[in-house]
Amino acid sequence: MGKHRGKKPTRGGNRQPQSRDDKQNDWNAFVGSDKSNAAFEEYYKAQDIMPEAEWEPFMESLRKELPVTFRVTGSRAHAETINDIIKNTYVPNMQDVEFEGQKYDPPSQLSWYPGQLAWQVDAPKRVVRKTEPFKNFQRFLVGETEVGNLSRQEAVSMIPPLFLDAQPHHACLDMCAAPGSKTAQIIEALNPHHTASTGLLIANDSDYKRTHMLVHQTGRMPSRGLIVTNFDASLFPSIKLKGGKQLQFDRILADVPCSGDGTLRKNLEIWNKWGAADGNSLHSLQLRILERAMNMLKPGGRLVYSTCSFNPSEDEAVIAAALNAKPGRFHIVDVSSELPELKRRPGKSAWKVGSQPAAKDRQLVWYDTFEDYREAVKKGEEKENDRGKGLPKSLWPPANAGELNLDRCMRLLPHDQNTGGFFVCVLEKKGDSTEIAKEASSSSLKRPATSPSPAAESKRAREKSPAPELSATETPTETTPSATPAAQPTTKKEKRDLTFKEDPLSYVDPEHAEVKSIIARFKFKESFQRDNLMVRNEYGDPLRTIYMTNDIVKEIIQNNDYTRLRIVSAGVKCFARQDSSQRTEIRCKWRTPMDGILEVLPHVGEGVVISATLEELRVLLEDHYPPIDSFKDGEWKDTMQSRDMGCEIIRFVAGKLAGGELALPMYLPVWKAKMSLSLMIDKREKSILSLRTFGEDICKPPPPQKDFGKKPEGAVDPVPVTEGQGDAGVALAAEVAEGDDAAEKTEESAMNA
């Protein structure tokens, strides 16, 4: 028992010894230069996170460049088509790549990823840049990532959302979500076939700028059930629903801020900066975030806690402290049978606490117990921070650590499957079957017919959860004020959060003339939720952009003050107002931006969608405002000539034609002017589309500014609309529209460019 000084640091771990008296700058030069950090090595050797014999392979792996990994996004039929293109077109071309006398393997599928829809490219960057087959593949990756068909993401970062097991009717919270790669995975789980999901995902981040990255990232995978908020997750407010009920979540992801030493392979500066102090100082925030998550979870609900750090201070210590803060109410789920091919190491129930007040301090001092540490503070050997706080007791393994099933946590090590490092723990809130069923039936989230019934779910939860324990509702903590609805003020008036500068959100009167013009133009069926059209102003005025939300998002917006909820964005941008010099002749001034085209598609009436081929697409790409006369005679030309001015939704059929190739049908908005047409996507997206479809950029540069007045009559440009929330641009969303019928699904799967 007591305190132990660590060994003097040595270069690269057990190489040359270094004198204790060396100057500070020597230290800075010493670490990092050769991807080594003595304190890191000493710290983790002591933590015993792997058998000693594996230490060298572990360190070797950390020093290697991280392979590029990506996953194929979207619904099943669509994703499988893209996967087949990679498998059958690109991989065969990369079989025999040799560079500077060495052979490189083609991309390979990650065996543990469901449906084999994730890939890894082992060839280093210089090989990708310098060899033709890899260069081609790189171009494909960039284009498909731009349009949202692929998502480049570190392999280990794909894991937490897989264990979250979100279902389309679930209410989910992603507490620390930016930049949003895991958010995108959860959205996919909520909208597996791009059908209207009844589920909810609140994606939150405390960094305001990063919430806009989130908006941009999710623009590629839009969802009517999405809200982006800007909160300190540890103070996330309780959310009111109709009748004053409080929202509880079925699924919560707490991918917390961490020291990030699992990312050493790509964030090389960490070699230089790493210190035990980083993990110690993040522990308390991580614990507060996790405890807040636990309070907001439904009984029977699942919570995934993750970090990209190997450090028990940020991992097991947080889990143990959180479990002990709510004794008997949560358990760690044994997920050893989920993703069976994924190699993982069990969590630890014993670990060490080392003090290294700042990364630049060379010596680690180990304290066996909290009391030993406090003794050192008393003697002045350890300093507390300027707020008079030292290391918290919860950093040390609690007396009952052996009873908490911490071995069910997972640590992903880089040398196991050539990845970064990660820590994941799946927690479930206990609750008896009646409580779970009560929660499910009182949920305002409507369960689609295809989802498991509440009874089936409660059975599943019963099988997984041991003894029933707690009450169904959690009271909000003092630090989590509820967001009071603007529309239904309570007797105790709560102040708005005046620091929050985003525009208000309100719903448009479904009888508004502009809504009627939209409904008439697109012949919307009854299934079109005209009550759920939202705008970013206080008065429900459809000025420039109209968003569509699902019912649960509407319920939240209408029952909570948006400033207290700090809502940055909500729903999907479905209609954008298009100004034209010929406005009076245009009965409907609204177009469907790419973000929303697949959202509105299932609801448009007969004859609204017009079919076209790659021949027409070629003309639309080559020219900005091609005259209708310039298209070849036939059905397409006749149809376009007969249409009113305004937005058309065009379905480009799959196949090979006009020097291009489309693997799946694709829907794009086209503006019909008096005598001409224009493709309503911006210049950059046109170029990407052109490269993907025709193998080259066939788009002419846009007309010079001075010629803008000479646009054909009624022609318009796809100006990105900004109103309230940041506009991610007219992103070419990669989505699939699918009918209900399975056969129809395959045939009708439509990949947006």
Ligand SMILES: C[S@@+](CC[C@H](N)C(=O)[O-])C[C@H]1O[C@@H](n2cnc3c(N)ncnc32)[C@H](O)[C@@H]1O
């Ligand atoms: C590890 S990153 C999350 C990565 C993200 N889940 C993803 O997969 O793209 C941690 C995020 O937490 C945010 N963050 C830091 N402190 C926070 C807090 N107190 N509450 C909420 N978010 C926080 C950071 O801005 C950062 O975006």
